[in-house]
Amino acid sequence: EVQLxxxxxxxxxxxxxxxxxxxxxxFTFSSYWMHWVRQAPGKGLxxxxxxxxxxxxxxxxxSVKGRFTISRDNAKNTLYLQINNxxxxxxxxxxCARDFGGKDDFWGQGTLVTVSS
Amino acid sequence: xxxxxxxxxxxxxxxxxxxxxxxxxxxxIGSNHxxxxxxxxGTAPKLLIYRSNQRPSGVPDRFSGSKSGTxxxxxxxxxxxxxxxxxxxxxxxxxxxxPGYVFGxxxxxxxx
Numbered sequence: 298e299v300q301l302x303x304x305x306x307x308x309x310x311x312x313x314x315x316x317x318x319x320x321x322x323x324f325t326f327s328s329y330w331m332h333w334v335r336q337a338p339g340k341g342l343x344x345x346x347x348x349x350x351x352x353x354x355x356x357x358x359x360s361v362k363g364r365f366t367i368s369r370d371n372a373k374n375t376l377y378l379q380i381n382n383x384x385x386x387x388x389x390x391x392x393c394a395r396d397f398g399g400k401d402d403f404w405g406q407g408t409l410v411t412v413s414s
Numbered sequence: 415x416x417x418x419x420x421x422x423x424x425x426x427x428x429x430x431x432x433x434x435x436x437x438x439x440x441x442x443i444g445s446n447h448x449x450x451x452x453x454x455x456g457t458a459p460k461l462l463i464y465r466s467n468q469r470p471s472g473v474p475d476r477f478s479g480s481k482s483g484t485x486x487x488x489x490x491x492x493x494x495x496x497x498x499x500x501x502x503x504x505x506x507x508x509x510x511x512x513p514g515y516v517f518g519x520x521x522x523x524x525x526x
Contacts, residue, residue, distance in 0.1 A: 332515075334459075342451070342459060342502050344515035358514050392458055397515065398449035398504055400470060402461040 299323040299403050301393050306408030313383050313412075319376040319393030319405055327351070327371040332397040333378050335389040336407075343389075346378065347397065383412045418442065418503055418518035425524040426493045434521045436486040436503035442516055446506040448486040450479055453500045462501075463488060490523070498525045 305317040319331070333345040346357045346367040355367050366379040376393050390407040419437040426432040436448065447466045451459035461470055463479035466486060478489045486505075490497055503518035 341500075341520040342453075342504075342517045344504070344517060347515075356514050357512070359512055362512065398447075398461070398464055398506075400464055400468070402449075402464065402470065404458040404460075406458055 299395075301395065301403060301405030303391065303393055303405045303408035306391065306410045308411045308413065309383050310414050311383060311385060311412055314379070314381045315383065315410060317378040317380065317391055317393075317408055317410070319378075321374045321376065321395070324395070324401075326369075326374040329395050329401065330397070331367075331369060331376045332394045333365075333367060333376075334392045334394055334397070334404075335387075336392070337386070337389040340389075344397070345391070348376070380410070383410075385412050388412045418505065418516055420501075420503060420518040420521045422519070423522045423524065425526055426490075427526045428493055428495065430493045431489060431491045432493055432497075432523060433490075434488045434501055434503075434523070436488070436518045438484050438486075438505060438516075440484060441509050442484075442505040442507040443481065443486055444484040445508060448479065448481050448503055448505045450477075450486075450488045451502045451504065452497075453502065455499075459502065493525055495525050498523060 300322045302320045332347040348355045348367045352369050368377045392407045393405045395403045450463040453459045462477045466481040467479045476492045501521045507516045
């Protein structure tokens with residue numbers, strides 16, 4: 298069974314940092330592009346970042362460039378998102394997704410990040 | 415990166431056909447495929463359409479997608495109560511400022 302399980306979400310003060318994780322199982326993790334997508338409470342979906350299968354190519358949304366870093370450890374079947382200098386507008390549920398928009402598209406259930414003092 | 419434009423709401427009675435539009439530009443829909451997601455309250459999005467008009471395994475053929483120029487559409491035929499959800503389009507945007515995916519603004523479908 299394919300599973301993506303996000304973790305690491307927390308209540309953080311503005312300016313703080315977090316590292317989100319997404320543990321993959323049930324498929325060959327090292328074969329897929331992986332993505333992060335976020336959704337602020339009551340708002341729409343926003344694509345955040347993607348990384349290719351071996352970690353050599355990354356892309357970011359303009360709104361997070363310079364603060365967010367996507368990475369992966371194929372030996373541990375885990376995707377990461379390092380978030381620095383957190384702002385109130387980063388408050389959202391963060392989803393990891395396999396093969397976003399493709400035939401093998403699959404999403405986790407998300408992890409909540411709340412930025413507040 | 416820009417945002418794709420969708421109507422905020424759409425509605426129909428059971429059995430009717432509902433169509434949702436998604437308007438973009440030459441840098442996204444005009445030159446790349448479109449995908450569509452359904453999101454039920456409190457759940458992760460589910461892919462309905464990929465490559466503009468392809469359905470993943472398990473998605474009913476009541477859902478269909480099309481694309482023309484810089485716009486795309488999702489049609490739901492034989493509307494059912496369980497189709498009441500938020501729907502989002504998305505496409506790759508080859509913006510010079512930095513490529514990335516862009517989502518539509520979202521459409522809430524209500525079954526009357």
